[in-house]
Amino acid sequence: MPSETLxxxxxxxxxxxxxxxxxVALWGLSHLLLRALSTPVLGTDDMFENVLVQTLQPGYMxxxxxxxxxxxxSAQQVFGPTIWAALFVKYGLISIAALFLFLIARKxxxxxxxxxxxxxxxxLYYQFGWNLHEGVTHTVVLTTACAMSAFFFxxxxxxxxxxxxxxxxxAAGAGLLGKxxxxxxxxxLLLAALSDPVWRFRLRLGGLLLVPxxxxxxxxPYAWWILSEGMKLLASVSDTMGVTAQxxxxxxxxxxxxxxxxxxxxxxxxxxxxxxLLFWPRYLGRRKPSVSAVNDVARLCGRTVLAMIIxxxxxxxLTGATYVKERHMxxxxxxxxxxxxxxxxRFGFQKQWRWLCAVLLAVVAVAFLARVPGLxxxxxxxxxGKCRHMKPYSELKSPLSGLGAxxxxxxxxxxxxxxxxxxxxxxxxxxxxxxxxxxxxxDKCFFVWEEGDEKPEASAAERFHRNAFWKGSAxxxxxxxxxxWPHAFKPQGxxxxxxxxxxxxxxxxxxx
Numbered sequence: 300m301p302s303e304t305l306x307x308x309x310x311x312x313x314x315x316x317x318x319x320x321x322x323v324a325l326w327g328l329s330h331l332l333l334r335a336l337s338t339p340v341l342g343t344d345d346m347f348e349n350v351l352v353q354t355l356q357p358g359y360m361x362x363x364x365x366x367x368x369x370x371x372x373s374a375q376q377v378f379g380p381t382i383w384a385a386l387f388v389k390y391g392l393i394s395i396a397a398l399f400l401f402l403i404a405r406k407x408x409x410x411x412x413x414x415x416x417x418x419x420x421x422x423l424y425y426q427f428g429w430n431l432h433e434g435v436t437h438t439v440v441l442t443t444a445c446a447m448s449a450f451f452f453x454x455x456x457x458x459x460x461x462x463x464x465x466x467x468x469x470a471a472g473a474g475l476l477g478k479x480x481x482x483x484x485x486x487x488l489l490l491a492a493l494s495d496p497v498w499r500f501r502l503r504l505g506g507l508l509l510v511p512x513x514x515x516x517x518x519x520p521y522a523w524w525i526l527s528e529g530m531k532l533l534a535s536v537s538d539t540m541g542v543t544a545q546x547x548x549x550x551x552x553x554x555x556x557x558x559x560x561x562x563x564x565x566x567x568x569x570x571x572x573x574x575x576l577l578f579w580p581r582y583l584g585r586r587k588p589s590v591s592a593v594n595d596v597a598r599l600c601g602r603t604v605l606a607m608i609i610x611x612x613x614x615x616x617l618t619g620a621t622y623v624k625e626r627h628m629x630x631x632x633x634x635x636x637x638x639x640x641x642x643x644x645r646f647g648f649q650k651q652w653r654w655l656c657a658v659l660l661a662v663v664a665v666a667f668l669a670r671v672p673g674l675x676x677x678x679x680x681x682x683x684g685k686c687r688h689m690k691p692y693s694e695l696k697s698p699l700s701g702l703g704a705x706x707x708x709x710x711x712x713x714x715x716x717x718x719x720x721x722x723x724x725x726x727x728x729x730x731x732x733x734x735x736x737x738x739x740x741x742d743k744c745f746f747v748w749e750e751g752d753e754k755p756e757a758s759a760a761e762r763f764h765r766n767a768f769w770k771g772s773a774x775x776x777x778x779x780x781x782x783x784w785p786h787a788f789k790p791q792g793x794x795x796x797x798x799x800x801x802x803x804x805x806x807x808x809x810x811x
Contacts, residue, residue: 314411316398319418323397326422327390329667330432334688335382337674339722342688343434345385346718350711350734352380353721358524365521366476367437380721389435392443397421399446400637406453407597407641416652417640420659423570426626428666435626437478442629444474445484449603449634452488453596456501464506465513472517483610484630490610491602497595551619558623559612566628570636573658577651578643588645597641600634607631675787678794690796691782692719698780699723699745702802708741708810712748712766716798720747730809732768743802744810746774750797754779763801769809774801 312318341349351359352372359368370388378384401418408414422428431439447470455463474481492498515522580586593601608631615623673682677689699705708728711717717731728738748766755762759777777799784794803810 310411314415316402319401319415320394320398322419324390324394326663327394330670331383331386331390333667333670333674334432335386338689339382340688340690340692341382341385341715341718341722344436345382345434347714347734348385348436349380349718349721350714350729350731353729354737356524356737357520358528361525361528363437364476364478365524366473367440369476370440371436380725382722385436389431389439392439393427393431396439396443396446399443399450400633402450403446403453403596403600403634404637404640406457407594407600407637408644410644413640413644413652416656416659417636420570420636420640420655422663422666423573423659424566424632425568426566426629428662430626432666432670438626438629440477441474441481442633444470444477444481445630445633448474448485449488449600452492453599455503455506456492456498459501459503459506461503461506461509464503464509468510468513469517471510472514475514475518476521480627480630483607483614487603487606487610490606491599494602494606495595495599498599548619551621552616555615555619555621555623556612558621559608559615562623562625562628563608563631565625566632567635569662571639573655574639574643577654578646578648581643581646581648586646589647590645593638593641593645597638600641601638604632604635604638676789677784677786678789687715689784690715690719691784692716692723694782695720695747695780695798696723699747699800702745702800703743704745706741707743707745708736708805710744710746710803710809712746712768716747716749740805740811742805744805744807746772746799746801746803746809748799750779750799752794752796754781754795754797755799759799759801762799766799767801772803772807772809774803777801 313322348368348371352368352375355369355372356365358365367388370392371384374384374388375381378387397418400421401414404414404417405411408417448467451463451467451470454460455467471481471485474484492502575582592598611623611631614620673686674689676682677686679686682689704727705724706726707724708730709717709720709724710730711720712731714731714733717729717734721727721729728736728741730736746763746767748762750762757765759779760774763774763777780798780800781795782798783792784796786793
């Protein structure tokens with residue numbers, strides 16, 4: 300057994316389903332409060348979604364299904380179009396995913412404490428422990444749907460009850476509404492079960508027939524929207540995946556496979572290298588297991604991971620897709636920790652599990668504390684890049700309100716400007732180049748664009764013509780607005796960002 304500490308028969312609170320959910324929810328709440336109380340500015344991905352969900356629709360874009368938008372719109376009815384709504388959805392979904400991953404781990408791992416450690420150890424994946432806090436929208440939905448799907452599929456196999464096939468189908472429908480890549484995960488689960496004699500004979504044909512019916516019912520609102528949009532979806536996905544490039548299919552496939560390999564390695568860090576380092580006797584054959592093989596559930600998880608990798612590689616070869624990134628590896632690597640922990644449990648390690656606990660706690664603490672400097676001292680040394688999460692959009696509120704922007708049509712130069720303008724003016728109608736608004740025109744109309752950290756020498760009217768993404772408009776008036784950045788240690792005005800604002804005639808076609 301792994302250790303006296305981690306594998307005692309009793310179950311402390313943290314090794315129960317409720318305990319795992321509470322701990323992960325509190326972890327998410329701590330990051331939510333750190334971010335939301337420090338700055339109201341929407342960052343990567345969230346700002347784009349904030350413009351998109353001004354109304355509730357069956358579909359928003361062909362490139363991504365709408366479940367995330369539906370959840371965000373619902374949260375905004377409570378929190379408004381703010382960072383609070385976006386973070387509530389994100390961390391709420393992650394806590395649900397952690398719960399289902401723990402339930403799967405309990406089936407694969409004998410010790411409840413070790414199963415809990417497995418669930419918590421997902422934060423040792425860089426994409427979960429760090430990048431999740433900085434971005435990610437639809438991928439969180441996909442991750443949660445995959446975890447739910449795997450659990451209900453296992454329950455369907457174990458019990459052979461039709462109700463679990465229906466729940467599996469409903470989870471599959473949610474996955475289809477999360478990301479278009481989700482069907483590969485379902486196919487991988489089925490192939491893993493079919494490849495294993497233990498599970499193959501547990502499948503019920505009648506139950507499998509119920510799965511697409513339940514999934515179709517959940518998916519139907521978006522399916523109707525897709526049909527009303529025609530066949531644009533295929534072209535949109537092709538463009539996104541990079542399958543329409545001018546290079547040869549062979550070169551694109553080779554590039555895509557290379558990116559897949561790099562993404563799998565990058566996604567594994569630091570969890571997998573850490574396990575290899577701590578448990579090296581197992582991987583070098585220096586230790587004998589107390590049990591000859593992992594149990595049936597762990598084996599199914601391992602085969603699912605392998606099937607996901609093979610299916611993704613085959614899809615890349617067939618399509619020549621090159622848009623393959625590390626942040627796309629969530630469904631491929633989702634069940635890997637369950638298999639690895641179940642495998643290591645057989646070797647009776649003790650001290651190594653305690654070391655892993657210590658490293659996990661240290662990484663979680665460091666990941667939290669490392670976010671603080673970029674929030675209190677948003678210069679390039681501490682937060683890197685453009686530090687967009689601290690940009691002083693809030694200083695636009697008063698002067699724009701004086702111009703009458705609160706209920707106007709606001710045309711933004713990009714998603715960052717547009718999403719954060721909606722935070723300031725929740726009743727305004729927001730438009731960007733990529734996102735038109737379904738709401739009716741307003742009596743006033745403004746174009747707002749960012750100029751950067753230096754006030755231009757040219758007049759605002761001249762800069763309007765250079766920054767407008769359409770032709771033929773003449774501003775009624777134009778001016779510059781500015782905001783000073785906060786900083787815990789530097790004097791007021793250490794950095795200033797400038798925006799241009801041009802009022803347009805409400806009859807201008809771009810305002811309609």
